[in-house]
Amino acid sequence: MRDKRSQTKREFLARTGASAYEESLNTIIDRILDDNCEIACYPLKKSSYCRQDLVDHSIPDHIVIGFACPPKEPLHWIWTILHEFGHHLSGKPTRDEAVSVPRERLAWAKAEEELQRYPDLLAHQADFHALRDFLITDYIEKLGDKEPS
Numbered sequence: 512m513r514d515k516r517s518q519t520k521r522e523f524l525a526r527t528g529a530s531a532y533e534e535s536l537n538t539i540i541d542r543i544l545d546d547n548c549e550i551a552c553y554p555l556k557k558s559s560y561c562r563q564d565l566v567d568h569s570i571p572d573h574i575v576i577g578f579a580c581p582p583k584e585p586l587h588w589i590w591t592i593l594h595e596f597g598h599h600l601s602g603k604p605t606r607d608e609a610v611s612v613p614r615e616r617l618a619w620a621k622a623e624e625e626l627q628r629y630p631d632l633l634a635h636q637a638d639f640h641a642l643r644d645f646l647i648t649d650y651i652e653k654l655g656d657k658e659p660s
């Protein structure tokens with residue numbers, strides 16, 4: 512299992528190009544895997560998401576990071592990983608909450624709490640906020656800013 516974990520870390524390092532933040536990236540992956548959550552690189556998927564079983568809560572969450580979208584800055588990949596981890600840290604959603612703006616905001620808030628652990632990443636908090644605000648605006652356009660009923 513140790514080998515598999517090292518392999519996951521090497522793959523994320525290579526695909527994100529985040530060698531300047533290697534130690535923090537490895538710690539994030541450790542924290543995800545140690546929290547009964549899975550994470551893997553998906554070279555052929557365009558989107559990234561945290562798969563959470565709404566019915567069977569014994570099934571671990573699984574973070575999918577899709578690398579088929581246009582290349583992003585290394586930090587943007589890290590913000591994406593933290594955001595999806597934020598979904599895991601938010602707990603299992605109800606069916607109504609599963610895809611909603613409040614749920615997205617909560618995941619970003621959890622991601623930002625996690626960000627506080629990494630001084631090298633925290634130095635780029637403005638960049639984190641820029642991506643967060645851009646994506647929240649995008650969610651509101653797609654989903655509407657409605658609280659789940």
Ligand SMILES: [Zn+2]
Nearest residue numbers: 594598615618
């Ligand atoms: Zn999200």
